[in-house]
Amino acid sequence: MQPEINFEELKVNGIKVNYYFICPRKLWLFDRNISMESKSDKVLMGALLHESSYKRDKPKEVLIDNLISIDIVDSLNIREVKYSDKMAYADKMQILYYLYYLKKLGINKKGIINYPKQRKREYIELTPEYEKEIEKALVEIDKILKQEKPPPVINVPYCKKCAYFEFCYG
Ligand code: SF4
Structure with missing residues (x-):
């Protein structure tokens, strides 16, 4: 059985879980x-899309612990808006992390990921298996962030699209 984690010590912002x-x-x-995010970066594109495409339904954005910012759509759902669906698994784990975080605060919600460019949405529910996966990730994130040197280059096709490409391969 997986030992219980110290969430207060391990909690991070959502982008770190995504990354x-x-x-x-x-x-x-x-x-x-070490920031190489340029104006054309997908993260920024996501933020812009978030601003423009979704002005109509005006979700309530809530900043929790000065750490995570969550869009509350209604009494049941929270939402993330993503520019691209290429990193769908990381996006899913990010919103699962938010659901996990909220659960720790005694709030149970479900999640929706919107991919406006692809006209797609994904519905996400926090299961016990995903909770374990999030806890394992938080432990690993903590280990990685305590390393003095960066982990090795992973050399995958995505690297060409990554904001750190020149840093890693320059
Ligand atoms: S370029 Fe590749 S190895 Fe470097 S940070 Fe980005 S994804 Fe990781």
Whole structure:
């Protein structure tokens, strides 16, 4: 059985959880404020889409512990808006992390990921298996962030699209 984690010590912002599932090195570089995000970066595109495409339904954005920012759509759902569905698994784990975080605060919600460009939405529910996966990720994230040197380059096709490409391969 997986031992209980100290959530208060391990909690991080949602982007770090997202990056962990993309690339541990990206997570480490981001945490060290080594920022290469350009104006064309997908993260920014996501933020812009978030601003423009969804002005109509005006969800309530809630900042919790100065750490995670959650869109509350209604009494049942929270939402994430993503520019691309290429990193669907990382996106899913990010919103699962928010659901996990809320559950720790005694709030039970479900999640929706909107991909406006692809006209797609995914419905997410926190199961005990996903809870374990999130806890395992938080432990691993903590280990990675405590490393003095960045984890190795992972060398995957995504690297060409990553904001750190020149840093890793330059
Ligand atoms: S370029 Fe590749 S190895 Fe470097 S941080 Fe990005 S995903 Fe990771």
